Amino acid sequence: MTDTNNWTLSAPWVWVPHYLEEDNQPGRYFLFRKAFPWTPPSSTAEHQECLVHVSADSRYRLFVNGQSVSFGPCKSYPGKWYYETVDIRPYLVEGENVVSARVLRYSSIKAGSSSIVSSPLPGFMVYSTVENIPVFTDVTWRCQEQQSVRIVPHAEWNFLLGPPFMANNERVEEDPGLRGWQEGGYDDSAWDSAVVQTNSVKMMPIVSYWQLSPRPIPPLPETPCRFDSVAKSDGVIAADEWQSLLSDDQPVVIPAGETVQVDLSVDSLLTAFISLAFSGGAGAHITLLYAECYEKDLGVETAPFPMPRAKSNRADTSGRLYGPRDYYTVTSGQDSHLFEPFWFRCFRYVQLAITTGPNHPLTLTHISLRETSYPLDTQTTLHTGDPELTRMWEISLRTLRNCRHETFEDCPFYEQNQFASDSRLQMLFGYQLSRDDRLARKTLEEFHASRTANGLIVAQYPTGLPLTQIPQFSLYFVFMVHDHMRYFADGSVVRRYLGTIDGILEYFAQHLTGTGLVGRFEPTTWPFVDWVQEWFVPGQIFASCMPPAYHTTGAATINSLLYALALTHAAELCEFARRGDTAAEYRARTAGLRDAVNRHCRRATTPEEGGVLYTDGPGVDQFSQHTQIFAILTETVTGQAAQDLLRRCLALAPNPSATDTTTTTSSSSSLADTTSPRLAQASYAMKFYLFRAAEKTGLYAEVFHTLLQPWRQMMALNLTTWAEDEVNARSDCHGWSACPVNEIVEGVFGVRAVVVNSLSAAGEGGVREGVSVRIEPDPSLVGRADGVFCTPAGRIGVRWDREAGDGKVEVRAVGDFRGDVEVFVRGRRVGGELRGGQVVKI
Known part of the structure; x- marks a missing residue:
């Protein structure tokens, strides 16, 4: 394995030639590819890893033979630029192979996505740790700008929704010339050769903008899922036909010269990549609108400024959907198309509108989702005899999941910004x-x-x-x-x-x-x-x-x-x-x-x-x-x-x-x-x-x-995640509102970490440092409860059932738990150290 500290100092960054950033676009897409032959090693080394390090400024998705293998780089800041390490061995085949990347470059001088940093110098980097995998980025890579895709500029943003913090919606015009660009056999002779990208100057001690550091968090999973139902439909395609497409991949054919619209829904608001597969349809226009809920119809589609908005029952579909849009125009009517925006979307409802050209029908063959969020290993599980508290717990976990990706986020729908106050909670x-x-x-x-x-x-x-x-x-x-x-x-x-x-x-x-x-x-x-x-x-x-x-x-x-x-x-x-x-x-x-x-x-x-x-x-x-x-x-x-x-x-x-x-x-x-x-x-x-x-x-x-009571009111309005506040009809998913997690864990079950202070604990056998666990449940708040809680010392189970006539609370160590546990009843200490399998009844 190559020494990390050495290779990062000479990482081979490249970019497209003749690049000019002063073009008033918040972001642009660029394509890179490298074809190379590969012969599998002898059987003794058949399972050898083929690790590559990859990064970009600003974002990339890496493919091997057309399969997505990495998405990054992890959000970072000037002074620390992250790279991902991925094993591409499972994706290699004998013969010709292609490693490719689609790179989104946010401008360093025009407002783009507020939570993604761009340095003054654009770049893309792949570094192989295996000598016989020649995928180092250099001038042998081929590249070009993907001019068929444009980030929707701020001038076209719907300011009814508030400020345009993310700048990641796309306007796409299908480019038949890019068909198969991620695979072998594609003719890239018209593409440019990449150029080396560096800010170094001979004899000058100038350091790279990209101070590379390994990704500090695991990759975000992309878990396949589907829309759950059809909320509304309009046009020649019936709702049950749309439902068959969602549930069973039964193709939907939209005749030429028609306009159809369907509102697709998921049971709970989520963050996911969305993908549409279709064929034919030359001249068709496709629009995807993403929304958290239906709300009062303001009588306009867009506005040059925020307008007073009103939301009520989130399960009521009688209002109107407002949200950002992606656009796709079909030009060639080829046998198959795939429309997949680069960044994930947040939604509970997606409105799909399609207008076909006068001579060509369009056939939708598949609509799929891949849910994504930080893969937190949640070890606390609980059940209570109070359905209301249980539902609050479930909504809180969903809210936190949607607001947790490569950073903590205030809201996944509007901003995806990491604020200090939100993140603390x-x-x-x-x-x-x-x-x-x-x-x-x-x-x-x-x-x-x-x-x-x-x-x-x-x-x-x-x-x-x-x-x-x-x-x-x-x-x-x-x-x-x-x-x-x-x-x-x-x-x-x-x-x-x-x-x-x-x-x-x-x-x-x-x-x-x-x-x-x-x-x-x-x-x-x-x-x-x-x-x-x-x-x-x-x-x-x-x-x-x-x-x-x-x-x-x-x-x-x-x-x-x-x-x-x-x-x-x-x-x-x-x-x-x-x-x-x-x-x-x-x-x-x-x-x-x-x-x-x-x-x-x-x-x-x-x-x-x-x-x-x-x-x-x-x-x-x-x-x-x-x-x-x-x-x-x-x-x-x-x-x-x-x-x-x-x-x-x-x-x-x-x-x-x-x-x-x-x-x-x-x-x-x-x-x-x-x-x-x-x-x-x-x-x-x-x-x-x-x-x-x-x-x-x-x-x-x-x-x-x-x-x-405020959380009861939100549940009465059928929110599936907790809203931002009671003043704004804005975000329906805000992590700082997931307070019921703390109140159920610490308030009801009474499980809390207590640091052993190094000064106050000194004197009895020297200085002690560490964390102990204090458990002081309050069965008066709920009659029946049973939970297993992640604590600094391991997992602890707490249960009681006053409804069954047993007034005792059971505290038990789970698995390999070992540590100091102070168990209290109404302020009186009744328990000491617990070990795996031990039970204390109070």
Whole structure:
């Protein structure tokens, strides 16, 4: 095997000759191929691997003799460029072989996909580790631009859907000259010879843009699946004919001169590659529209700006589908065609529209899907006697799966961006499902690498575009590292990122005002806190999503409290890393922030009014759940006062849409009414922290079922994944809303990781580091439950059945489990160390 550190320094990058990027296109496609003879080795080496390393700038799909073998490179960032390693031996045949690739190059100067990075230099690279497999990229490779495919430009984007973050929809005009280009016998004599691609200069110490590193996560599977049913059809083809095509591959013939339309559906929203196989049909036009659900018909197909949209029952097909489109034009009417967009799509419904030419029918022979997502080895399984909780669990897992590919994603349909706030929750929920933290470690490293000169991390990263910064999202990086410490106790991870954490916290320290509160951030930033109806400023998105007090007073209380909570977590990280002095400093900063909030933002009311409330800024009568929640979490208010505050936090401002079955984007929102006693409500994601406040005050069991109401409402609307928030009729799949995972694992079953602090544990036989497991189930929340949970020490089973009259809870070690397990009942420790097969009944 070739030494990795040596070959990466001289990796053979190539590209097409005469390439000009200044053409106003967000992305373009390029084809590469290499034909070579191959003779199988002797029988003694018959199963020898033939490994090749492959990468591209920006994306590629690699084929061997027409079969797809690799898709990449894994999303990366400047300074670390990933490559994949694939064994091509199973795909080689005796005689002529062809290795080929289709490469999507996103422009480095025009806005393309916001989550895919392009360097200033385009390139494609294949490196063989086996000498008799001559597939090194060099000038013997043949190449050409695939001009028959165009990325739909931003000028043609339907801005009714919001900003065009992904730029991956295609407009294709069939090119008969490319028939069989991935296979042997194809005549590529008209293609160009590849040229070597490098930025090196003789005698100059210039390093490559592509600092190659092996892919840190497994390849994403592409699992074959099918559409489930036909939602609607229009035209000469009946719905049952379409269904036979989907279920049994019975061909559908669309006569010449006809227009047909069919809406295909899957039972649950998913992310998948889509492929259409057909024949004939010269002159036909095919359009694929992808949608999450039917929604209110706005009377227009497209708009040059976002419009107020409304979604209701997601199983109701009486509305209209809105979404991005792919286009395909048939030119030759050859015996077989295949239309497969390069990137996967997210959908619950796909609208297929076909208009055939005046003289040629088109025969659809197959419509197939290949579902794709990060292959997390989910080891936590559970069943409860509460069908509602079980369904919430299943929807949460599906939501997380759809938002987890080569990065964590805010939403798979609109953006596929990795945001720090979203990722923190998705990573945490993943730890409760699996011991696989490879994607989480990749994420930590990416945000660490995004550090800017002012000490913050970039709010969404990796990114191919210089997007607006959100300062508060850097604080969620502190929570990310703390979560990883709690579940993995990896000192090397904590120590690696403490410098980044210090820089983040210092940024906020530099923004303290004379009141001791965090003040305004730079005017070029978006001080986003949450999607809250009362916080919207009409027509000014970057002045929205934060308490109005931020604009009027220059200080939003929530920013000081978020900073204080991050300081508390950072102090615990420093203690774990034996940085006691820094931990003490951070705790002192926290105390100062608590004091400032209590002096300037605490409003004492009469007992009849309910006690204390915290204002959203100094000297204003504006209130939100957010400020109350983080006042509790930071111990700015404690004891009975904290309990009273939480109860008031839930009693005030009942959600006005609690009985509404429609989610609407408002086009005429205004700032909060400062005379109203209501509290602005936390979104689905922020309700995770509301659950934590209930836990901290000891009121978790009392409010548990009440706090689940938003997820009940989504289930009543037949969502199959959790929506982004209650304000926007936008994303129907947002990973940050999968809070029920945490509440079922830690709240109901009481299974949680507890880091053994290296300082506090010292003194009894020396310093201890590691993670133990604390189990404190609450059978009062559900009468019957049985689950097996992935923990840092292995798998643990927890079960009870109050409905059968047995009040005992059984905790059991599963398989090779071995570790410290503290079992508690109502705060009293009743169990110690468990080993495989051991059972404790409480």
